[in-house]
Amino acid sequence: MSTASNMKSLLRGNVRQYGMVIALVTIIVFFQIQTDGVLLRPLNVTNLLTQNAAILILAIGMVMVIIARHIDLSVGSVAAFVGAVAAIMMTKWDMPWPIAVILCLALGAAIGAWHGFWVAYVGIPAFIVTLASMLLFRGLTLVVLDGATVGDLPGGFEAMGNGFLPEVGPDTDLANLTLVIAALLAAFLVFLEFRKRASAIRYNFEVLPLPLFYAKLAAIVAALFWFSYILAQYRGLPIVGLILFVLIGIYSFVMERTVVGRHIYAIGGNVDAATMSGVRTRRIDFLVMTNMGLLSALAGMVTAARLTAANPKAGTNFELDAIAAAFIGGAAVTGGVGTVVGAIIGGFVMGVLNNGMSLMGTSIDWQQAVKGLVLLAAVAFDVWNKKRTSVGGGAGSEDTTTTAPPPNDLVDEIEQASLPGTEQVAKT
């Protein structure tokens, strides 16, 4: 298992998985050096998180839309529109902010359902439907706001965008709660990794060699503690960061562990095969678009809260950043491939690039140009890597005769499993 060639092939197979993490780390190191350490100062890291939270929230929904082989161009406009409606509700109609938030989430879901209706039940490509909405809701935002910026939002609402977790416990100069959360999260992730590995071994699946596995665990824990330590030096975890991490957890769970997640990957991989396997494809399409609307609404409110005002230009180009994040994070244009965590990493790549170049004093025009090239490079790397790792293809790669025995622990269970069609196994 631990021979050098084995190791090499393992690493090669995992380049795609870890490639973006390595890219992100490289970019961080580069800007950390170029900015003389400003990049990773507590205040700047906090800003990095709050400034990009909306994009990252959108990226979660967007990667699901892309996995389901669609696209949503309207998220920026919808975010602006919902942010505007929220501002009007709270300032003009004097609605309590929690109620306004709930109503606006419902509004976002309704807009998403509108898209879902056209995409899933009428059969219009999502590109067209959401392009229409991009124009429609940008226009409606101007109508709702009457072309002006609406500010003076309630404090509780604004905390969604720029508030922090409360101080608890002894006075330590650090934000205690943030460190406690990080510790709990680290323990939980380590537990998950161990469980995953144990089951993979039980099923005779390929696993990382033990030293590499520990290295990976150490890296995860170290990154987490280091990140939380930096945040804790300023004011701790922003509330929007908490929202984001909870969303990442929920949606990763949905995509990896639930039937709905399975079905989203299935319709993206081969919609006809999914249909003929009994997947209710329209329902899934509808759900994915509706969810995107919901997350757009949240992103819109987070943006309004952070800027302490709703303005008609809010959310401009959000859709492009979210789409770029999903693709940089490994999603496939043709659908069926991608992960929530990948999209988040892709979002951070874009965010760090923005932030780092701003700190270096690079002008906005050059920032755009660089981001464009990075997107292209990331996807090109992915395509190149896919070609490189696929062996032969066609008749040459047809099955070898290697057949591993069934997993040891499960032999009895497998033999005793009474499944339809396997009764009275006749050996020929």
Next chain:
Amino acid sequence: MKPILEMRSITKAFPGVIALDDVNLTVKTGDIHAICGENGAGKSTLMKVLSGVYPHGSYDGDIVFEGEVVAFKDIRQSESAGIVIIHQELALIPELSIAENIFLGNENASGGVISWDRTNRQAIELLARVGLAENPLTPVMHLGVGKQQLVEIAKALSKEVKLLILDEPTAALNDDDSQHLLGLLKGLQAKGITSIMISHKLNEIEQIADAITILRDGRTIETLAVAEDKVDEDRIIRGMVGRDLEHRFPEHEPEIGGVLLEVRDWSVMHPIDGSRAVIKDVDLTVNRGEIVGIAGLMGAGRTELARSIFGRSYGSHIEGQLILDGKELHLKSVHAAIEAGIAYLTEDRKALGLNLLDDIKRSVTAAGIERLRKGLTVDQREEVVVAERYRSSMNIKTPTVNEGVAKLSGGNQQKVVLSKWMYTDPQVLILDEPTRGIDVGAKYEIYGVIQRLAKQGRGIIVISSELPELLGLCDRIYTLAEGRITGELDRGEADQETLMRYMTTSTHGQEVGR
């Protein structure tokens, strides 16, 4: 006669696999030369080496074409030498016209401007040579598969072909179209064109080939001269599998019970053109433990019938009764059909049967995933158990069930799809071309599985273009022509001639033969 082609000790290795090991192939000028072998034997790889898909230098050995050693770097070079390959999956562009397709990449142009006059005139001539009476301006998508195959051959002829290679040319064709195609190959032979044909259909090879080279596990086993060696199907099979396959179908004693599925007065209209009837007044019964065949030519409505039964996944204005186990069903979706206990294995494995991005375990549980639901989640431990159980009981050859289905051979992919449907525990299984493109060994195994499923009291419907398969497998066979049932034959009374007669009956005002 001098050989037009000699391939001498060709060896081609992929990482981890030696696909071709010292393969020799000699094709005489003017012959129709068949290459036989199970899937994975190396037939397609050999043809890719020959046509330059795998460029010179990526393999060992020599290719001698018309007396000269050649070193093709890509397909263009082999084509300009006169070697044209027609792949199993047709490479036509559906939206373009016949003429545009024929001259695609080889346009009749001067200075980049296409002369449509010359293009269409030459297309008409080429179509006449392949016996296809179609307007060259017709988009290819309006043609059936049989005619598309002819367009491919016309395209090859436009390149002044000397050696034509056909990879499974009749795999997707019905008997009529196949016969036409084989006749055409004979005609081309008379005009001096040499052909290499890869095929699983041994009766066709026996009928048309002058010589047969058999490959097994990447090696040349033997080359037979059909006329001198008195080659028949059993002889070829013996060479391919390396053992005597006494019977191509496993022993089976049917245990037929009461009525399980009844279809009455079933009529289906075309999904877009709602006034065109595709299926007309079909009556059909399947008993418990019975394997029922449906024979019909391409376009007779076999797949359409099956899919309309399977949760109305085809057609519009569907009328008639569907009675399963005494209860009438009103299925509105595939989902409902699966829940009611009907399964349908699609004709097109890659397009409709599998998500090629998925691994084996997820593919096996794709249709029955509700059975794995545990609270909010999919029970992934149980999923592995399920996949492993089917791997061993279906003899799916793979290192682990974590492997991608795209890597499997056709036979193993089909076993995965069959497992998927078995896991939904259906009462009725409709199998549409269950052994298409699968090698002899895997076919035998799949027949065994079908018989086992019948033994368990399920009802099986098998749709197949291969009449020997229906005759060998089915307890009863319906024939379908132009959307109507034209005959129903018990195992004892069915033979190829009778079936073919019913399949070609014109149905207007005709009594159902029995």
